[in-house]
Amino acid sequence: MKRPIGVIDSGVGGLTVAHEMMRQLPNETLIYLGDTLRCPYGSRSEQEIIQFTNEMVDFLLKKNIKMLVIACNTATAYTLENLRKTLPIPVLGVIKPGARAAIKMTVSNSIGVIGTEATIKSNAYEKALKNIKPEIEVQSLPCPLFVPMVESGILSGRKAEEIVRESLAPFIKQKNMDTLVLGCTHYPLLKETIQSVTGDDIKIISSSDETAREASAILEVHELLRADDDKTDHMFYTTGELDVFERITRELFKTTVHDIQKVNIHQINNSI
The missing domain is CATH 3.40.50.1860 (Rossmann fold)
Structure with missing residues (x-):
């Protein structure tokens, strides 16, 4: 067709x-x-x-x-x-496909989700993840600065890293979390910067x-x-x-x- x-x-x-x-x-x-x-x-x-x-x-x-x-x-x-x-x-x-991909990747059953304020407020990812695997531990964090940054074309460099590092600070300290869901389709455009901040031990999941x-x-x-x-x-x-x-x-x-x-x-x- x-x-x-x-x-x-x-x-x-x-x-x-x-x-x-x-x-x-x-x-x-x-x-x-x-x-x-x-x-x-x-x-x-x-x-x-x-x-x-x-x-x-x-x-x-x-x-x-x-x-x-x-x-x-x-x-x-x-x-x-x-x-x-x-x-x-x-x-x-894009939420359920992203949740399924995260479930496949996690070993520790501790998954982080970052997204817009509205997405995090909706608890849509937590519901989707727990519907698949109820014992999953989900930690969610809004990152409201990421979308405006991407829309203005700032995808890498010192300024991008500073914003990402400051935004993700609450997650960097989480020792059990081994998987991070990019709960916004803008965020994969920052994937390299996000990965450099979180370190290679954290698996980054995009729903694309x-x-x-x-x-x-x-x-x-x-x-x-x-x-x-x-x-x-x-x-x-x-x-x-x-x-x-x-x-x-x-x-x-x-x-x-x-x-x-x-x-x-x-x-x-x-x-x-």
């Missing part, structure tokens, strides 16, 4: 998921939408998160997508179940790989996989400025992405 897969995120972080999907599903066409204008979602109210996510979904449904991937942990935590009930297409989030594998399995079950190998024309949309978005795509994809457009999907109001 030649219809595209829709991928949404609050900004550029979901590009890590899109990149892995492009690698694992080379025949599929993706349409990516990042709401960079209103990023980050992690400090937003639940009502705003739901409203903004629904506006992104409405935009992509007009593109005749065959599947929706919510490549944003915050949006997944607050909208996944309702979207699954209301949309006529398969919907996949597992999400792409689940997307492939869901498409196969629903008989939605694209059978031909014709050229795929991916499209990327952003609600904010193009410069940082273009810079992140170049760094992540190791090539220049030409099909990027700025779009207006929302009603701006002065209270937001």
Whole structure:
């Protein structure tokens, strides 16, 4: 089936998921939408998160997508179940795939989760982890500075390391924790810096790989996989400025992405 897969995120972080999907599903066409204008979602109210996510979904449904991937942990935590009930297409989030990957990796059964304030407040990862393995010990930590840092293009260097080190200070002292879940799709863009701060004894888990594998399995079950190998024309949309978005795509994809457009999907109001 030649219809595209829709991928949404609050900004550029979901590009890590899109990149892995492009690698694992080379025949599929993706349409990516990042709401960079209103990023980050992690400090937003639940009502705003739901409203903004629904506006992104409405935009992509007009593109005749065959599947929706919510490549944003915050949006997944607050909208996944309702979207699954209301949309006529398969919907996949990033929290459960990330939780499953962490369970596979941990030896000590002590897992750390870092994410936005809203994601950590939702306890979505702790619930997902304990549903799989009740004896798991979960420690959660909000890192509100990480998303703005990524959205401004600060991915490495002294400033990035200082912010990461200060943010993760409460976790560095945890002796039993052997696995750290990056509970925000922006965070893999900081993975090298995070790993240098935590040390090699901590296994860093990104949900991107597992999400792409689940997307492939869901498409196969629903008989939605694209059978031909014709050229795929991916499209990327952003609600904010193009410069940082273009810079992140170049760094992540190791090539220049030409099909990027700025779009207006929302009603701006002065209270937001």
